[in-house]
Amino acid sequence: MVYLILFVAIVAEVVATSALKAAEGFTRPLPSIIVVVGYAIAFYCLSLTLRTLPVGIAYALWSGVGIVLVAGIGAVLYGQKLDLAAIVGLGLIIAGVLVVNLLSKSVSH
Template identity: 55%
Template sequence: MNNYLYLGLAILSEVIATSFLAKSNGFTNLAPTATALVGYTISFFLLSLTLRTVPTGVAYAIWSGVGIVLVSAVAYFWQGQKLDAPALIGMAMIVGGVLVINLFSKTAGH
């Protein structure tokens, strides 16, 4: 399986986990808590598989950067979180950084 597919699935698992963590109410709601814990476990497992061939810094930059943007989008649409212009600009910069790593860095290993 492609290591970037592992990374994509790790990101998706982390986004699901973080979104349910927000609904766990400090680990007092069982279903969202369980979903968050399972999601994080899957995410870290898949990230560990990614790190077999993708450099740690590159994988983590992509994982965290894309995760931030996706979690923010889920929070906007699912939880009613509002995003102001500086937040959107910052997220655009994060996406730009991920693109620079993937398109121009020889460290990305692809």
């Protein structure tokens, strides 16, 4: 259940971060509301996961997966180009998330 809540936190953060660009400095109301609500949900859900997961592990998973998803959304929705170095770096982030989640004894399964 803790990973489901963490997944909700990640999705809410990714939606909020993606809407942040569309909010144009909080000058557009609907994207601005999505940003505020998304971050509120993200931080609330992240705080719930900290009852079970160590803070370093939860944050590493939350931020790592979020970075990769936001980069993908930036490429698809905003036409941002990812060069080879960016793709390799994102691959390393994914590898790091997998190592932490699958191999680390710090994660309670």
